[in-house]
Each structure stands twice: as C-alpha cells, then as structure tokens.
Amino acid sequence: AQSVTQPDIHITVSEGASLELRCNYSYGATPYLFWYVQSPGQGLQLLLKYFSGDTLVQGIKGFEAEFKRSQSSFNLRKPSVHWSDAAEYFCAVGAMSDMRFGAGTRLTVKP
Amino acid sequence: NAGVTQTPKFQVLKTGQSMTLQCAQDMNHEYMSWYRQDPGMGLRLIHYSVGAGITDQGEVPNGYNVSRSTTEDFPLRLLSAAPSQTSVYFCASSYGRLGGYTFGSGTRLTVV
Numbered sequence: 436a437q438s439v440t441q442p443d444i445h446i447t448v449s450e451g452a453s454l455e456l457r458c459n460y461s462y463g464a465t466p467y468l469f470w471y472v473q474s475p476g477q478g479l480q481l482l483l484k485y486f487s488g489d490t491l492v493q494g495i496k497g498f499e500a501e502f503k504r505s506q507s508s509f510n511l512r513k514p515s516v517h518w519s520d521a522a523e524y525f526c527a528v529g530a531m532s533d534m535r536f537g538a539g540t541r542l543t544v545k546p
Numbered sequence: 547n548a549g550v551t552q553t554p555k556f557q558v559l560k561t562g563q564s565m566t567l568q569c570a571q572d573m574n575h576e577y578m579s580w581y582r583q584d585p586g587m588g589l590r591l592i593h594y595s596v597g598a599g600i601t602d603q604g605e606v607p608n609g610y611n612v613s614r615s616t617t618e619d620f621p622l623r624l625l626s627a628a629p630s631q632t633s634v635y636f637c638a639s640s641y642g643r644l645g646g647y648t649f650g651s652g653t654r655l656t657v658v
Contacts, residue, residue: 439588467644478550478636478649479589486644525588530643531577532602536588 437462439528441537448516449545456511456540458526468509469527470500473539479525485509496520518544548572552637552650559627559657567622567653569637577640578620579604579647580612582633589636595620596643627657 440459448454460466467486471479483494490502500511509526521544526537553568571578579594591604595614609631611623620639624631634654638647 444586469646471647471649476651478651479638479647480649481646484646527589531579531594531596531640531647532604532643534579534591535605536581536590538586538588 437529437533437535439526439535439537441524441526441540443540444538445541445543447543447545450518451515454511454513454516454520454542456524456526456542458509458511458537459507460509460526460528461507462528466502466509466528467530468500468502470494470498470509470511471525471527471536472496473523473525475522482511482524516542516544518546520544550637550639550648550650552635552653554653555651557653557655559624559655561627561629561657563627565624565627567624567635567637567655569620569622569650570618571620571637571639571648572618573639573641573648574617575639575641575648576617577643577645578614579638579640580610580620580622581636581638582606582631583636583652584633592622592635624655629657631655632657 438461469484470482473479485492523539550571580592581589593612595601637650
C-alpha cells in the first residue's frame with residue numbers, strides 16, 4: 436500500500452536561511468506527488484506537483500521540489516525563508532482515489 | 547470566486563446525534579473528496595466522488611455517508627456521532643483525477 440513519511444515533525448530555521456523539508460514515499464506505480472502548505476486555522480494550499488518529466492519542479496511562493504526515484508524522495512526546498520513561510524507542510528502521493536498524506540512538518544521561522 | 551465553501555466552521559455534537567457537513571464549490575470541478583485531519587496523522591480520505599451521481603469509499607469511510615446530486619455540492623453525513631469522529635473535516639475539489647486539490651477552510655467537529 437502507498438504511504439508517505441515526513442521524518443521531521445518540527446523544523447526551526449532563521450529568516451533568510453535555506454530550507455529543505457524531507458518526504459519519502461512508497462507507491463507501486465509511477466508516483467503522483469504533491470506538496471501542500473497549511474496556515475493555522477486554514478485549509479491546505481497546493482504548492483507544487485509532480486507527475487512526470489523534469490524531476491525539478493517549481494511551485495508558488497518560491498518553493499521547488501526534486502523527485503528522486505532511486506531514493507523514493509520528493510524533498511521541498513526554498514533558498515531563503517521568509518517569516519510568512521511559517522506553517523505546516525504536507526507531502527502527498529497518489530491519485531484522488533488513493534491519495535495518502537504525510538503527517539506533516541511544522542516550520543517555525545526565527546527572526 | 548468563492549472556491550470551496552464549507553459550513554459550519556465549528557460544531558459540537560452529542561454522542562449518537564446525526565448531522566450533515568456541507569461542501570459547495572463553484573469551479574465546475576468534477577472531482578470532490580472529504581478528508582479528516584487528526585494530530586500526527588495527516589489527512590485521511592473518507593469518501594470521494596468523480597462526478598454527479600458517483601461516489602466511492604476512501605480509507606476511513608465507516609460512520610459516514612455521502613451523496614452527489616449536483617456537480618457543485620458534496621455533503622458529508624454523520625449517521626450517529628461518536629467521540630472518535632472528533633476531528634477537523636476538509637472538503638476538496640479538483641478539475642481532474644490527477645490535478646492538485648483546492649481545499650475548503652474546514653469544519654472543526656467535537657463529539658461529546
């Protein structure tokens with residue numbers, strides 16, 4: 436069965452520092468991969484998605500993610516974090532009938 | 547555009563009561579889903595629909611019913627509320643099967 440692991444429950448970075456959030460997946464076929472962001476009390480917003488093609492995917496708000504099939508990973512990166520990036524981030528894999536979400540990584544940004 | 551609208555935002559139920567969580571989207575999306583979010587568990591799929599008149603079960607369907615009589619609306623019914631159903635419920639819609647979701651802002655449900 437498909438699954439998603441986000442190894443880091445909570446990450447703290449300084450404003451202006453780079454960020455990498457880890458995501459590992461297990462999926463039987465070609466994976467469809469997503470990153471979402473959730474601000475407190477809000478729904479999830481799609482940051483980016485990967486279906487096929489170029490393994491480096493650009494998203495909104497300056498985020499990017501790299502698909503590495505050999506490592507079953509889809510890590511999210513941002514070169515310079517802003518205070519407004521503080522939120523919870525979810526990785527997801529699958530199509531709508533079998534989509535699985537990770538447990539989330541909470542990002543704290545220090546001034 | 548309103549996107550995906552969920553009502554109510556908050557609800558407290560007594561064990562055994564029934565209720566319907568409402569979800570409406572105005573983007574003409576074919577695909578709609580209901581998820582529950584619990585601490586440390588991410589989101590889990592309850593039910594989904596690929597179009598009007600078509601629904602199917604997700605990962606955690608027990609205790610919930612859905613119907614899809616129109617493209618716009620996808621209500622979730624709790625038949626007999628239990629404390630284990632205390633959660634935050636999200637409705638989401640997508641233009642295609644593989645498209646990223648647009649989520650509503652959620653309904654926080656407490657069952658006492």
